[in-house]
Amino acid sequence: MGSGTSNQRHFAFQNAEKAFRAAALIQRWYRRYVARLEMRRHCTWRIFQSIEYAGQQDQVKLHDFFSYLVEHFTPSSNHERDFLNRVFTEERFPQDAEMEKFSDYKSIEVPDNYTGPRLSFPLLPDHAAALVEAFRRKQQLHARYVLNLLHETRKHLEQLPNITRVSTCYSEEVTVCGDLHGQLDDLIFIFYKNGLPSPERAYVFNGDFVDRGKDSVEILMVLFAFMLVYPKEFHLNRGNHEDHMVNLRYGFTKEVMHKYKTHGKKILKTLQDVFCWLPLATLVDEKVLILHGGVSDMTDLELLAKLDRHKIVSTLRRKTRKENGKQATKEKATPPSGAGRPTPWFLPQTRSLPASPLRLGASGAPRAGRSSSIPCSCPADAKEPARRARRSVDLELDRCRRQAGLPVSPAQGEPLLCTPEADSEAEEPPEPTQEEWKQVVDILWSDPMTQDGCKANTIRGGGCYFGPNVTEQLLQKYNLQFLIRSHECKPEGYEFCHSRKVLTIFSASNYYEVGSNRGAYVKLGPALTPYIVQYQANEATHTLTMRQRISRVEEAALRSLREKLFAHSSDLLGEFKKHDADKTGFITLSDWAEAVESVLRLGLPWRMLRPQLVRSSTDNTLEYRSWLEDLAKEQLSHENIQSSLLETLYQNRSNLETIFRIIDSDHSGFISLDEFRQTWKLFSSHMNVDITDDCICDLARSIDFNKDGHIDINEFLEAFRLVEQSCPEGEASDCRQATSTTDGGCSKPGTH
């Protein structure tokens, strides 16, 4: 008995201890596994962010390119002259009379076989709800109704103040939503989960409704419809993407032209106007300020409330609608004296930016996901005399034209000059003042940072990074409780900062990629306590395990990263060679990381990413040439096209698209072979890419497969996989096939 039980007990104790230790081991192992997943997730996020950042730098390159054009290029033929003329000619902002014509919808007939939703005005709540349902079923609203709706929307917006005031006395709860970026699924989900707008359920949508996603048009239609139906309860703030210049680059313009081939241009023009009429901010119970970007240490709510917001056509350029109407006075405008390089009208006047792309921060710039492009900065030097600061872009244009040998004298309808000396405040102010413009840019583009202070965002050239003290100062000055803003993608869809005085709310889930982030909206009751609801509008992600979700997003990020690496192949090779003085063909993995960072300058943790990017490495060395070749094999599908050409294409894809769209000023989607060739020639000479004329001609001809002398720019870009196919499922027949064929071709014949 005695020794038996003590043996038993000993045995039992041993077993228990073994089980304990076994469990501890499993837990230890599992926690490490999870930690590694976490690390991958963070690295993935960093990849997306830094690529997005790098995209913003492209804007700088674009600027450089056109400056180069202006300074170095002399047109040698009428052809080239015409071409340059088109590139540099001011696109006039429509006059009022013309605006009428553009928004004329009554003349548009709706065919009998149209099965989409129909609108009649005044809109009723049922109509708005029906519209949501129709879009959910993938129907498209006819152009006539679009324009009609926009017309009514503008009428409504014109009456609104710059800062909308909302009270929780009337509707008990206010729901604030952030960026949607054309992701209709998220909007539908919000309405499904939170309920449709109603007198008891107020909504504020905080800007960036369009661009990037594929259903920007539909989102606008729904938002505008509900705004008309519930004018007291449904509110919109302007975001930095409610801007026709930004839309040119980030997909909304393309979406409109794709969906509305005949009337797209009208719609775009009307929207240009509607965007300017969007309110700038919303104030809830005089306590919670809602605006898209942020604030600066100079933010002046009174000034913001007073200014004529309609004058701010685009935050990318300080231009107004009335410029065109002014007559030139006797005084000829003097060319800008030492004011830096002249800038074509469509580019940010980034005179404050250095010529070369800036290095992305290790120090300084907060790493946050920003869904935007670079705004314009006026001459940043505040000490500059007023007249220089208010110089019209027309002066720059004139100089461009003169240099390019183009006619300079004002012709009919040509934008005319503002006299530098004229004090335009004497008459109706034709343009927003520098101060007004800056105020608006600040609230649409700024981002919070953790350090105190307020520093200009030199990478973007507009807006600022504002610290906790700036927030505190503003809240106190205007007796506010906290700020709600959007503008930045957050993994959880929201984020508090500045001691919970600033709330970022972002409503586009899966923004970078399926599974990349959640979306969120925030509800405020009379107590103004924020109540956050998160979601991820993609069923697929719910059924995936964390590991699978992370893998998916990671794959997407790595793909983008590999593309970028490929795009810099030549530079990388050069850099690798530097580390391989003995010409062995091998470098260490550490050298690899250093080389890659010095070329790409993305500020990424390359040593953490290395296992995903460098497959084989035995003794910690890498045979770099074959690594580069492997990269190329993944990306390249056109063997007969010079690899440097493709590299350049990849590097500059977003710029190319923008350039093409600028050339295609009637938004037809086509540019002539000639224009294509000339653009490409100019571009490649600027980029120091060695391209023969023959090669360009071959390229152009191979793209114009139906030989009609026109290139469909979408097909061109898609052929090189520079543009994502934006065809929804089920419309494959409409879709332009962009398969790559081994004869260096682009689109398949017959799909034109």
Place this chain on the structure above:
Amino acid sequence: IIASEYHKKIKDAFEVFDHEANNTVDVREIGTIIRSLGCCPSEGELHDLIAEVEEEEPTGYIRFEKFLPVMTEVLLERRYRPIPEDTLLRAFEVLDPSKRGFLTKEELIKYMTEEGEPFSQEEMEEMLSAAIDPESNSIHYKDYIAMMVVDDS
């Protein structure tokens, strides 16, 4: 030479979580950083390590200057080595004395949340989502390990 290599690795890993770009990370992320550098400490060992790198008066943040030397030492000494696959398998087998080849969901939960260094609810749920075969409501640990190991590399 090896030390400086480790320095760069540690720096890279650290920077991933250095959100404010001021050479500090939240102390709650240190475990992730250490583990992703190849170490497999227990929770207890982790706490000891954190105590080494924390400030005298804990601020909730760990500074890189303090982290680097300690972490370099850890890597040089090859402390907290990862667990080999067969060791892991044997651990599961200890919990499955009758050698069925699986653990039921309830058993797994019991062991993971009551023994060793217990899981939080979140950790438990996450493990279950990938480990449990929904049809049999059990974890076939040999397959599970095989799957996770592939993933890991």
